[in-house]
Amino acid sequence: MSSISTVGESAASQASLWQAIADTEPLAFAGQTRLATAIAQLSKRPTAGCVLSVYRQKVVGIATRQDLMDALAQNPDWANMRLAEVVSRPVMTVTRSAVREIAPIVDLLEWHRISYLPVVDECEHLLGVIDRSRLLRALQEGRSSASDPSRRARLFADITLKIRQSLQLKDILQTTVDEVQRLLNADRVLIYQVLPDSTGKAISEAVVAPFPSILEMSFPEEVFPEAYQTLYAEGRVRAVADVRDPQANVSDCLLEFIGQWGIKSKLIVPIIRLREPSANAAAEAVPVRQHLWGLLIAHQCAHARQWSAFELDLMQQLAGQISLALSQGHLMAYLEERVKLRTAELTEANLSLQQEIRDHQQVDNALRQSEAQLRLVTNNLPVLIAYVDRHQRYQFNNQIYEEWLGFSPKEIYQKTMKQVMCEADYNRIQPYVETVLAGEQVSYESELTFKDDRDRSVSVTYLPHREVSENSQSAKGKLSAGEVKGFFALTMDISDRKAIERMKDEFIAVVSHELRTPLTSIHTSLKLLATGLLGDLLEEGQEMLTVADENTDRLVRLVNNVLDLQRIESGEVTIDACDCNTAELVKQAAETMQGMTQQHDIEVTLRAESLSIWADPDYIMQTLTNLLGNAIKFSAPGKKVYLSVGSAGASSEVSSNVFPNTPTAALFCVRDEGQGIPTDKLHSIFERFQQVNSSDSRKKGGTGLGLTICRKIVEQHGGKIWAESQLGKGSRFYFTVPLSAVISPSPARPH
Structure with a gap:
C-alpha cells in the first residue's frame, strides 16, 4: 500500500x-x-x-x-x-x-x-x-486553463508524460524546452550545461522569431563564475522581471553580454544531480554531495515580464524531472553496457556450446563407426565373444554364437546366462562367473556341445570390466567386487589342438619307450668297452669311444626327461608329500652334486635355514640338482655357486616387497657368477626346449627340458619359480614351497 x-x-x-x-x-x-x-x-x-x-x-x-x-x-x-x-x-x-x-x-x-x-x-x-x-482524459480537459491549481497539476503531469515517452536524453531535454516555451509563451527557453572546466554551452533551445538562437554556443567562465555556481548548486532560483532594473543587481558587463540577444527578463532554475562518492570516500562514510549539472532558463525578449509563482514552481518541478532523467540516462547507459557485455558473453557461450555439440556429434559418429568396425571384426573372428553385465545378462554377442550354438545375438540380448544355458552347464561355470565378478581374471577348459550335437573342447577366459576411479582402490590396491561392471567372455575351440597334443604325447611316449631300452644297452656296452676289459683300443679309437659315450649319455638323459615330463603332464605322477627339513634337503643336494663341482672346479656355498615344508623330498631334490647342475655348467672354473633357503620375505637374496606379509613358504635360491641371461629370455627359458644359446648348451650337455620339469614340479607343490639375471654378473633362480604350518597333512595327492 x-x-x-x-x-x-x-x-x-x-x-x-x-x-x-x-x-x-x-x-x-x-x-x-x-x-x-x-x-x-x-x-x-x-x-x-x-x-x-x-x-x-x-x-x-x-x-x-x-x-x-x-x-x-x-x-x-x-x-x-x-x-x-x-x-x-x-x-x-x-x-x-x-x-x-x-x-x-x-x-x-x-x-x-x-x-x-x-x-x-x-x-x-x-x-x-x-x-x-x-x-489522460482528465489531463486533456484541463489544458484549457492553468490558473486553477488542479489544472496546473494536470498540465504538469501532461508535460511529464510527454517527457517520459522518450528514453533518449537529447529528446527529453528538447521536449522539455519546447513544452515550457509553449506553456509559458516565453521568447526563448534553453538548457545550459555547466562543463567540468566551469565553462558552459546551451545544449537544447526553443526560440521564437525574430530572436537569435544561442544553441551550441560556448560561454566562458567569466559569464558564470564559480561563486554563482556554488549558489545555484545550493538550490538558488532567480526570477528577474527586468534585467536593467537596478534592484535586479545585474552587473554592467553581464548586461552588455546578454544585450546582444535582446534579453529583458529571465527566469533561472538549477538542474542538480546527486554526485556519487568515490570508493575511498564511500569507505570513509562521506555524505553524497549535490552537483550542479546545468540551468533551465526562460527568456523574455520582446518586453519585460513579471514571472508568476506558478511559472516558477513549474520550472522547478521540470528541473527535477530533468535531474531524474539524467540519473535514469546514466543508469540506462550502464545497463546498456552491461547488456552489451552480457550479450557478448552469451554469444561466446553459445558459440562454445555449438562447438561442444559439434564435438559431441563427431565423437558419437566416431563411436558408431568404431562400434561398427568392432562388430565387423568380432563377427569374423573364430571365437565366441560376449559381454555380460554384473547381473549376468548378455549385453553383446558376436555372430559366431549363431554359427556354433544356433543362438542369434538378438535372441540372447538381455537374457541371463541361466536362461541361455541348461541348469547343469550353468552350475558347472557358476563358480568361475562369481570369481570374475569379484574382480579376478578366470581361465578354464571345458567341453561345449555345438548345434550339430558334437562335443568340442574349448578354452574359456573371463576378463573383468572394472570402473576405475580415483577412489576405487582399496587399502591393498585391489578393486572391490562392487566396482566390477561386468566381464568379457572369450571362448576358443581347442579341439584340434587337444587332438594334436594327444597324438604328440602318444608319439613321444612310444618313441621314448622304444628308444630307452636300446639306448640303455648301447650305453652299457660303451661303458664296458671304456673299462678295457674287452681289450685295449688305439688312442684314436679311445677318443671316438669317449664321444660316443658322452652322446649316448646325453640321449639317455633326454629320453628320461621326456618321459618324466610326459608323466607329469598326463597326471601319472604321484606327489608323496611329507614334512621335510629344508636344511637337510639343501645339504643332500650339494653332496649329490659334489662330483660335478670337483670336475668343473666350482665351489658351492650353502646358507640354509631349518624350516619344515610339506613336499615330496625326491622331487624337491630333483629340482635342486637340476638348478645346481645348470649353475655349475654355466660358471667358469674357480667361480662360486650359492645355494640358500629361508623364509619367504626374510631372505636377503630377494627384495622384501615380494613377500610383504607373514611368510607362508620357504624360498630356495640358486645363484651363480656366470654369463647371465638376457631379460627377454627370463620367462621363455621355463618352456620346452628353450635355451639361451643352443650351441653353448649342446657343449654343456643340456637337453632344454630341465627347467620345464622344475617348473612343473614346483607348481605341483603349489609354489612359484622365476629367474633374475644381469648380463656378465650371473643369474638367480628362485622357487617357493609352502610351509607345513599352512598345509593340512593329507593322504598322497595324485597329479
Whole structure:
C-alpha cells in the first residue's frame, strides 16, 4: 500500500477530481468465482478494463481484460478455472485521502508500470479504481486553463508524460524546452550545461522569431563564475522581471553580454544531480554531495515580464524531472553496457556450446563407426565373444554364437546366462562367473556341445570390466567386487589342438619307450668297452669311444626327461608329500652334486635355514640338482655357486616387497657368477626346449627340458619359480614351497 501526500485542495475540487479519474463501481468478485462468470460480467461493461478479487471487502488480486483474454487463449479448460488462478498479487492500492492531485498519481502509475490503481478507505475497503485512460482524459480537459491549481497539476503531469515517452536524453531535454516555451509563451527557453572546466554551452533551445538562437554556443567562465555556481548548486532560483532594473543587481558587463540577444527578463532554475562518492570516500562514510549539472532558463525578449509563482514552481518541478532523467540516462547507459557485455558473453557461450555439440556429434559418429568396425571384426573372428553385465545378462554377442550354438545375438540380448544355458552347464561355470565378478581374471577348459550335437573342447577366459576411479582402490590396491561392471567372455575351440597334443604325447611316449631300452644297452656296452676289459683300443679309437659315450649319455638323459615330463603332464605322477627339513634337503643336494663341482672346479656355498615344508623330498631334490647342475655348467672354473633357503620375505637374496606379509613358504635360491641371461629370455627359458644359446648348451650337455620339469614340479607343490639375471654378473633362480604350518597333512595327492 502507498500513501501520497500533496498540497491540499478544496473539497469540491477533490470531489471533482475523484469523479473524473475514478470508476466508483468496479467489477469485484471473490477469488473462487468461476472465470467464465467474471468474463461474462466484464463483457457487459465495455468501459471496465479490469476485475478485482476481494476477500472481506479487501482487494487481494487484480486481472486486466488482457490477462483474462490470455488465460482464455492459453488454457483449453478455462471454463473450469477460478478467478484466483488468473489475478496478479500483490496489488498496489492508494487511499482515498491521498487522491488530491493528478501528478503524484501519474508518477505512481509510471513508476510501477501499471494502468489500474484500486482506491481504498482507511480500513482498506474498496472504493473504486483509477485507470490510465480516465486520467489522460482528465489531463486533456484541463489544458484549457492553468490558473486553477488542479489544472496546473494536470498540465504538469501532461508535460511529464510527454517527457517520459522518450528514453533518449537529447529528446527529453528538447521536449522539455519546447513544452515550457509553449506553456509559458516565453521568447526563448534553453538548457545550459555547466562543463567540468566551469565553462558552459546551451545544449537544447526553443526560440521564437525574430530572436537569435544561442544553441551550441560556448560561454566562458567569466559569464558564470564559480561563486554563482556554488549558489545555484545550493538550490538558488532567480526570477528577474527586468534585467536593467537596478534592484535586479545585474552587473554592467553581464548586461552588455546578454544585450546582444535582446534579453529583458529571465527566469533561472538549477538542474542538480546527486554526485556519487568515490570508493575511498564511500569507505570513509562521506555524505553524497549535490552537483550542479546545468540551468533551465526562460527568456523574455520582446518586453519585460513579471514571472508568476506558478511559472516558477513549474520550472522547478521540470528541473527535477530533468535531474531524474539524467540519473535514469546514466543508469540506462550502464545497463546498456552491461547488456552489451552480457550479450557478448552469451554469444561466446553459445558459440562454445555449438562447438561442444559439434564435438559431441563427431565423437558419437566416431563411436558408431568404431562400434561398427568392432562388430565387423568380432563377427569374423573364430571365437565366441560376449559381454555380460554384473547381473549376468548378455549385453553383446558376436555372430559366431549363431554359427556354433544356433543362438542369434538378438535372441540372447538381455537374457541371463541361466536362461541361455541348461541348469547343469550353468552350475558347472557358476563358480568361475562369481570369481570374475569379484574382480579376478578366470581361465578354464571345458567341453561345449555345438548345434550339430558334437562335443568340442574349448578354452574359456573371463576378463573383468572394472570402473576405475580415483577412489576405487582399496587399502591393498585391489578393486572391490562392487566396482566390477561386468566381464568379457572369450571362448576358443581347442579341439584340434587337444587332438594334436594327444597324438604328440602318444608319439613321444612310444618313441621314448622304444628308444630307452636300446639306448640303455648301447650305453652299457660303451661303458664296458671304456673299462678295457674287452681289450685295449688305439688312442684314436679311445677318443671316438669317449664321444660316443658322452652322446649316448646325453640321449639317455633326454629320453628320461621326456618321459618324466610326459608323466607329469598326463597326471601319472604321484606327489608323496611329507614334512621335510629344508636344511637337510639343501645339504643332500650339494653332496649329490659334489662330483660335478670337483670336475668343473666350482665351489658351492650353502646358507640354509631349518624350516619344515610339506613336499615330496625326491622331487624337491630333483629340482635342486637340476638348478645346481645348470649353475655349475654355466660358471667358469674357480667361480662360486650359492645355494640358500629361508623364509619367504626374510631372505636377503630377494627384495622384501615380494613377500610383504607373514611368510607362508620357504624360498630356495640358486645363484651363480656366470654369463647371465638376457631379460627377454627370463620367462621363455621355463618352456620346452628353450635355451639361451643352443650351441653353448649342446657343449654343456643340456637337453632344454630341465627347467620345464622344475617348473612343473614346483607348481605341483603349489609354489612359484622365476629367474633374475644381469648380463656378465650371473643369474638367480628362485622357487617357493609352502610351509607345513599352512598345509593340512593329507593322504598322497595324485597329479
